[in-house]
Amino acid sequence: MAWIRVLIPSLWIVAYYCATVKGWEREITSELNPGCPDILCNGTFRIAHIKAKGPNDTLHYVWDLTKKPSLLLALTTHNATVSFDWDCIGNGKECSMSFSEKPLYRFGIVFNKMWEFNDVNDTGIFDQTNKSNSYVRVLNTEHFSWNRTVFDQDSRSVSIGVKSEKYVNGNTVKNGTVKLLVKGFGYLDHSEMLPHLLHTPNTSQVDFVIDGLTTEPSFSNSRFALELVLVGSDQTASNIQIVEHQSLDDEHAPGVFTLVDVETPDSAGSAKGGYLQWRPVAYISSVRDVANSTDATIYSPQNVTNPVEDLKGTLVLSGFCSNDTGTETCLNATLVQATAVSFGLKEDGFYKKTKYMAWTFTMGYGKPPDEDFSLLVILVISIGLGLPALLIIVSGLVMLIRRVSRKKDDLFLGR
Template sequence: MYLYLADYIRREVSIELNPGLKPPSILPPDVGLVHVLGKGLNDSLHFILSNHGAPALLLVHTNSPWSTLQVDWPEFISRSSSGSLRVMPESSVVYSRAQVLLRLWEYNDPQTKAESTFYPPYELQNFTWSDLKVTQWDNMVTLCGRENTESFARGSFCLKFSAFGSAGHDKAWPSLLHNANSSQLRIWLDGVKPRGNNSRFKLELQSVGNSGFQERVVIRSSIDLYTHSIIMKMSQWVSFPINSSGVWGYSQWKPTAYLKPEPEFKDSTTCRHSELVSVSQIPPSGLVKAYFKEDSPGYGLNVSFGVTGDPFYESTEYISWTVVMGMGEPLVISFLFIFIIIVVELAIVISMEVCSCICRRMCSSGYQSID
């Protein structure tokens, strides 16, 4: 395992389903919330995932290791106003940002210069969602939804959220880096019947953050974890204060999706993202409406899966994509780090060769064992 050089942070991670909800209170269908707390020595990181409306993931960073989440459940369910979900004390909050999954677009790719034909989008806020499934031992949450249409008769749209207490990288492709300041969201579409030939999909995303922040998308070069030699591109959607270049939060992904649940390298397909645009309207997410004010700044883009020449969705009726969301600078494998690894590996190989030569010379020198 190769870790990001600057990452020595550890967090005590805990996970709770529907915090503060006490019997006999019962939530209506398609309303749920998972709170993941990463407690550090001098701060806390809160990740909140909800399927109330359009599914969303909220990150809140505080300067207190004792900050807590409070939910006014009747207000949260009704989506009537901001303030039904708070991290307390509110004075400890230093940064907040939410990522919302809005729509799933299907379009026909003509494989020529002709324009693509788009079908009516799948509005994720209108999906019927399963209960949030929590596994405590690995800090993981799974959520699946579907629309009541013929296309989704055997299909589903699913999310798998993972939180981390230390640094590392996922074993499964695309093996993105993570640390204790980040989380991972794997998204997949499985068994959905396409509405035409040559279908591809794109996912519409929107972010909402603190006032005084703006966002941009940048492309950075990194090194492939497995080969140490392939330069790959990483897409980074970063949030930073106005009149400052310092990054406070990010979403990061490799521009690659996969066509099988347990893919090999050959099962990959290219991703592309659209230009980032400013959005004035707050997204239809109960989580976002419960935490942010109506005038909070928002940004949006689309991520499309597959380009001309790649297999179409109907070839496997499966597509998956993974994104990391975190606080601070996005994680990358530095060229200096790879250089150090290569030097160490070469030193080990040379040392082994030297030892082997010495052993061969000693064995051929004619020395006799002493009885």
């Protein structure tokens, strides 16, 4: 029957979704300050090492707060180990790390700087070419005082949060809170928090929050922007690609139909590189909803003119450049580019309206995941297709039965 022909494919779709949505997983283990003697680290959080072991390989995430906040992702075999040189603490040396065998792939991000800019024309756009003191102030992230606030873990995920409540750089002093929360996942699902980004077993999620930060007194309409330095073991002849594309619907992030993918050449070309992904939305309240949203605007990636200086003091640098390799020579053979993201939308009231801004993105290996219809949407579609067909068939049968009954009655009366 027609309604059966409609319902059966829909039921097959539901069954296939239920069978594949879980998929494969990675086993998560994590450690703070791995191998650091108590006399050196003294309870201070400096480095976190997260291992995500999969069926065929292991992803290592190294979350570094020794200076600039940075996150290194390295894909290795199961046999590879990571070691850290802790002699750096207290003797002025830079901390370093090394792998027991060369990683199959490496990708890193460094939270290099924040900009506070005076958007006097209320465009919501950051002009990176304007270096005037009346327009912009640079906040180097190494001058924030970072402290750990969260460390939760189980076999499927781990969360590490840090915050700074003061920025001091010479005569520049700012009070207020800047927070970073990194969550590593070993399974496929959507984040519990808006904008409910899709994560895979190859993904970590980062939440960036500015809360009550002191603004420049001479700026009437302050907004903020963030610079991320991206480092990959890709071919340096290619550039990082930024692709904005439409998602299927706004089920997970109401009112936002766009996804932004930032891919290294190996990710874009062969799905074996690093990527960032987010929806172009930020939130101006801790209560995340459509009414409290604004734009997160991405800018074209640029070559880094002085990569040694920007990566100095981060484990991302030592993760790519070993001690026996000249740093400049190493970085010349490494993809190093920077991109900026600004937060704000025309007529949203600027940062001063709520003095709060939150932005979320994911970082991972492979190809950025594509949004798909959830089981709920599939069920709704199946029911939406099946019920009308069923009603048509039932109505047709009722009419046919009535017509046949009427003809029989006419024949009976005619006798």
